[in-house]
Amino acid sequence: MIWTEEQVRALVTDAGTLKRGLDLAMPPKWSNLGRTDTAAWGECAGSGSKPYQVGIDLTEPAFKCSCPSRVFPCKHGAGLLLLLAREAARFTGNTSPPWLAEWLAKREQNQPKKVTQAPVAKAIDDPSASEVEESTVQEAASLVSEARLQRMQRGAAELLIWLQDLISAGLAQTENQPRTFWENQAARLVDDQLPGLASVLRELATLRYAGLDWPERLLARLGELYLLVRAFLRLEQLSPELQQDVLQLVGINSKKEDVQAQQPAVADTWLVVGQVTKEEERLLARRTWLWGIGTGRYALVLEYSFGGQAFATALVPAGQYVGSLAFYPSACPLRAVTTGAWTFSGIRPRLMPAGNSIHGFLDTYTTALSHLPWLREWPVTLNGVIPQFDPKAQPILFHPTEQLQLPLRCDPELAWQLLAASGGQPLTIFGEWNGHAFFPIMHWAAPVAAPTAISA
Amino acid sequence: MNPHTDWQQLLRVTLLGTRQSGEGVPSLAELPTPASREEQVLLAAGSLALVRKAGFKAPVAAPSETQLAPAETAPTLGLKGQDALRQLLMERYPALLSDYLVSVAQVGRRVPHQQLVSLLNYVRTRSELHAPAAAVLGERGSWLVRLNSEWQHVLAASEVPDSATWETGTLSQRQTYLQTIRQQDPAQARELLAVALPLEPVKTQAALLSTLIPVPTLHADDAPLLEHYLASKSKEVRQTVTPLLARTPGNTLVERLWQYALPCLELKKPLLGRKKLDVTLPAAWSPAWQADGIEQKDNRFTGEKAAWLGQFLALIPPERWTAHWDISPADLLALAATSEWASLLLPAWKYALLLHRSAAWALAYLGLQLTHDNVPPLTSFQAIATASHTEVTRLLLAHLPRHPRFTQPEARWETLLVDLPGPWPEALTHKALEIIENTLTVSNSSQQYLLIYRLTQLLRHMQLTVPPTEYAHCAKALRNLGHVDSSINTATEQFLSALYFRQQLHETLTELPAPDG
Numbered sequence: 001m002i003w004t005e006e007q008v009r010a011l012v013t014d015a016g017t018l019k020r021g022l023d024l025a026m027p028p029k030w031s032n033l034g035r036t037d038t039a040a041w042g043e044c045a046g047s048g049s050k051p052y053q054v055g056i057d058l059t060e061p062a063f064k065c066s067c068p069s070r071v072f073p074c075k076h077g078a079g080l081l082l083l084l085a086r087e088a089a090r091f092t093g094n095t096s097p098p099w100l101a102e103w104l105a106k107r108e109q110n111q112p113k114k115v116t117q118a119p120v121a122k123a124i125d126d127p128s129a130s131e132v133e134e135s136t137v138q139e140a141a142s143l144v145s146e147a148r149l150q151r152m153q154r155g156a157a158e159l160l161i162w163l164q165d166l167i168s169a170g171l172a173q174t175e176n177q178p179r180t181f182w183e184n185q186a187a188r189l190v191d192d193q194l195p196g197l198a199s200v201l202r203e204l205a206t207l208r209y210a211g212l213d214w215p216e217r218l219l220a221r222l223g224e225l226y227l228l229v230r231a232f233l234r235l236e237q238l239s240p241e242l243q244q245d246v247l248q249l250v251g252i253n254s255k256k257e258d259v260q261a262q263q264p265a266v267a268d269t270w271l272v273v274g275q276v277t278k279e280e281e282r283l284l285a286r287r288t289w290l291w292g293i294g295t296g297r298y299a300l301v302l303e304y305s306f307g308g309q310a311f312a313t314a315l316v317p318a319g320q321y322v323g324s325l326a327f328y329p330s331a332c333p334l335r336a337v338t339t340g341a342w343t344f345s346g347i348r349p350r351l352m353p354a355g356n357s358i359h360g361f362l363d364t365y366t367t368a369l370s371h372l373p374w375l376r377e378w379p380v381t382l383n384g385v386i387p388q389f390d391p392k393a394q395p396i397l398f399h400p401t402e403q404l405q406l407p408l409r410c411d412p413e414l415a416w417q418l419l420a421a422s423g424g425q426p427l428t429i430f431g432e433w434n435g436h437a438f439f440p441i442m443h444w445a446a447p448v449a450a451p452t453a454i455s456a
Numbered sequence: 457m458n459p460h461t462d463w464q465q466l467l468r469v470t471l472l473g474t475r476q477s478g479e480g481v482p483s484l485a486e487l488p489t490p491a492s493r494e495e496q497v498l499l500a501a502g503s504l505a506l507v508r509k510a511g512f513k514a515p516v517a518a519p520s521e522t523q524l525a526p527a528e529t530a531p532t533l534g535l536k537g538q539d540a541l542r543q544l545l546m547e548r549y550p551a552l553l554s555d556y557l558v559s560v561a562q563v564g565r566r567v568p569h570q571q572l573v574s575l576l577n578y579v580r581t582r583s584e585l586h587a588p589a590a591a592v593l594g595e596r597g598s599w600l601v602r603l604n605s606e607w608q609h610v611l612a613a614s615e616v617p618d619s620a621t622w623e624t625g626t627l628s629q630r631q632t633y634l635q636t637i638r639q640q641d642p643a644q645a646r647e648l649l650a651v652a653l654p655l656e657p658v659k660t661q662a663a664l665l666s667t668l669i670p671v672p673t674l675h676a677d678d679a680p681l682l683e684h685y686l687a688s689k690s691k692e693v694r695q696t697v698t699p700l701l702a703r704t705p706g707n708t709l710v711e712r713l714w715q716y717a718l719p720c721l722e723l724k725k726p727l728l729g730r731k732k733l734d735v736t737l738p739a740a741w742s743p744a745w746q747a748d749g750i751e752q753k754d755n756r757f758t759g760e761k762a763a764w765l766g767q768f769l770a771l772i773p774p775e776r777w778t779a780h781w782d783i784s785p786a787d788l789l790a791l792a793a794t795s796e797w798a799s800l801l802l803p804a805w806k807y808a809l810l811l812h813r814s815a816a817w818a819l820a821y822l823g824l825q826l827t828h829d830n831v832p833p834l835t836s837f838q839a840i841a842t843a844s845h846t847e848v849t850r851l852l853l854a855h856l857p858r859h860p861r862f863t864q865p866e867a868r869w870e871t872l873l874v875d876l877p878g879p880w881p882e883a884l885t886h887k888a889l890e891i892i893e894n895t896l897t898v899s900n901s902s903q904q905y906l907l908i909y910r911l912t913q914l915l916r917h918m919q920l921t922v923p924p925t926e927y928a929h930c931a932k933a934l935r936n937l938g939h940v941d942s943s944i945n946t947a948t949e950q951f952l953s954a955l956y957f958r959q960q961l962h963e964t965l966t967e968l969p970a971p972d973g
Contacts (some may be wrong), residue, residue, distance in 0.1 A: 076592055164498070224506070419600060420600050435510075
């Protein structure tokens with residue numbers, strides 16, 4: 001199993017821990033290194049007289065360390081994993097020491113419990129969920145209480161009037177509006193228990209800095225928001241799945257435990273085909289895209305980490321996992337959560353999802369939109385595309401057989417990375433389509449015959 | 457319905473606002489018509505936005521002339537090498553990057569495709585890394601650079617010089633061109649200079665002439681051109697040319713200077729008693745001197761007349777004096793140090809020994825500097841550029857006390873030690889460890905913090921100079937000391953990490969290559 005620093009980085013969310021881990025990832029600091037197929041261990045010299053005992057359960061991976069740090073993994077765990085990546089040959093021991101065996105046994109015992117029990121709430125399930133936590137607890141599995149629904153619908157109706165005022169005054173006006181113009185209305189929506197709509201407004205406030213075409217984008221988003229509010233106001237006329245989507249969008253999150261308990265488990269071997277981690281005020285939000293090798297199905301695992309804590313599910317790019325996912329109820333189910341046993345089965349850098357042509361995926365996308373008009377990101381793997389810059393120096397993907405091109409939405413550095421990987425040859429690229437542009441996340445180059453001999 | 461024109465119309469209405477805009481709202485036949493104009497706008501906006509997404513048509517593109525990158529001819533770095541390079545590009549041990557790239561190129565390896573962009577972005581603004589980076593880009597990297605104008609100057613340094621740059625390039629490009637030509641064909645370079653210089657402003661003249669400094673040797677044929685510019689009206693040009701001419705074989709300048717200087721110095725050798733160096737300053741300014749590159753004012757020296765003599769001495773090869781009086785450089789420098797004109801003689805001879813790269817004088821001067829106060833010091837870098845690294849190190853070791861340690865004020869050897877470039881021989885590394893130990897164990901608590909700071913400096917310098925093979929020895933010695941005094945523990949660990957990292961860097965050069973991507 002080959003671990004790279006990039007994959008270790010996916011597990012170690014705290015930048016400081018990663019840096020200190022890098023400092024520790026050198027053999028002289030370690031003694032009694034050893035590993036089996038499922039675990040690795042070692043002792044790391046610290047400032048005290050006794051070395052720290054550090055272990056990794058490679059099946060998840062999970063970390064154990066005798067140091068007093070409360071960050072997981074701690075720098076020793078990160079260091080040991082990096083060392084395993086760099087110098088696997090030094091892990092000569094093959095009998096787990098007693099302290100490790102004890103910990104592994106304990107984990108083994110707890111495993112079945114985890115299936116029924118929610119994972120430890122180390123990482124917050126969802127930031128918007130926490131805002132409405134109290135009320136959602138009472139509502140349990142089903143929809144929303146009548147009283148709350150009324151309050152929400154009153155808030156939604158108010159938003160409609162606010163939107164009309166905005167249109168009446170003109171979008172040109174909004175360019176000079178202070179942040180509070182959006183913020184005040186967003187705050188009212190939170191009071192009316194519509195945090196989902198509130199975060200849409202907060203995002204709209206940032207659009208005017210996001211390029212020259214902001215009025216166009218703002219208008220499209222306002223229109224979508226309007227349709228969403230209107231749909232919410234006549235919720236009972238929608239199909240049950242779409243009701244769930246609309247509720248989710250206005251800010252009522254299904255609880256992870258409910259999804260795990262009520263939704264059918266989809267068992268497969270899942271490949272992590274992409275991971276995007278974004279910093280949002282004080283927390284890290286991570287979108288992980290999985291692709292089921294048997295089912296050919298995409299799934300999005302959305303997780304949040306607060307204050308450098310590890311994400312609840314250990315997922316690394318190109319990692320392969322055997323286990324089941326439960327999909328959130330939706331007219332176009334993508335978001336999912338792991339359910340039951342979830343086992344890491346190695347890094348598969350050369351394995352890629354089945355690809356699509358540009359025509360093919362646009363058709364599927366249109367169908368998906370007809371199920372869920374508010375679909376934001378659509379996962380797609382494109383086959384045989386060549387990254388290029390168009391005459392206006394904008395990055396595009398060119399499909400030579402279809403003779404079509406797609407605009408890319410990414411920073412220039414990423415576009416150049418793609419060019420470097422392609423060298424003018426077609427690539428397979430996984431990414432997200434938002435209806436206007438493609439955001440590349442992971443790519444695979446066709447294996448190139450490159451000289452591998454070392455010249456003396 | 458026409459999604460495009462309808463959308464543009466809608467955009468116009470909404471930018472202005474329904475209150476101001478008289479334009480109609482595009483209606484969508486299939487949809488109900490809401491009561492208010494504002495709701496019509498919002499409904500149309502939402503619907504059209506959806507239509508535009510669902511009906512997105514990928515633009516048809518003509519099969520462009522896709523240029524393919526040529527196949528690679530060299531193997532990549534291995535996995536550990538890639539890992540190490542990533543750390544270097546993250547600014548861990550930035551001082552090691554340049555050397556590492558050079559060694560990667562020497563073993564015929566290249567940077568893998570996925571690291572090209574970060575390497576190019578890193579070196580883009582660091583011109584000293586351009587040439588080392590250009591040598592490890594491989595075919596893919598060179599292909600990539602040609603597509604991005606921001607990176608193009610990375611390759612410029614290593615490309616075959618183009619004669620057009622001599623005509624139209626920037627000053628630094630012309631300097632580089634001239635240096636390259638001079639290495640290949642000195643006569644042609646002389647020719648280019650002779651033709652171009654008269655047409656240039658004096659600043660450019662000085663800058664172009666200064667490109668002759670780093671070239672290994674000046675040739676007798678360079679003398680006529682330099683002689684010509686010795687008579688320049690510009691002080692800057694004269695000052696560039698004079699030291700060059702003084703180094704040119706077969707020049708007549710040195711002989712004239714010698715005649716000016718000879719009456720000023722006298723070595724008295726009495727039958728009894730000590731030798732003595734007498735100095736007589738020139739009595740009056742001679743206009744002829746200016747034609748020989750001597751300036752009426754030179755603020756490197758204090759005193760008007762002293763500055764004239766100082767310039768003579770700084771230009772004359774110092775061996776002339778030792779040969780003339782049949783005396784060793786060490787003895788002559790010792791006499792200079794005790795002379796009442798020490799503050800003139802020592803700096804002047806320091807310039808002279810550096811200009812003429814006199815190893816014997818440099819060592820003698822270092823010896824003086826290690827035993828006397830108030831000697832304007834040679835830096836370690838100057839010393840090893842003039843004498844050999846081995847000789848300088850041997851001299852330094854010989855002058856270290858039996859139990860060396862840092863003291864307050866600094867010992868004379870300290871500055872020489874803390875900037876002596878690597879690789880250090882074993883003996884010096886061991887002495888340095890001894891210095892750290894002695895400094896920590898001989899306690900003088902009032903100044904401890906100053907000494908700790910200097911020890912930290914020393915350890916930081918040792919990160920780059922101690923050979924990685926000394927790792928085990930250093931780790932043992934320093935970790936033991938950690939129990940005595942923990943205040944240098946961080947510096948110690950950083951030093952050991954760096955040493956270990958350098959060892960790893962070395963090993964990556966023979967590692968199996970990893971595939972790209």
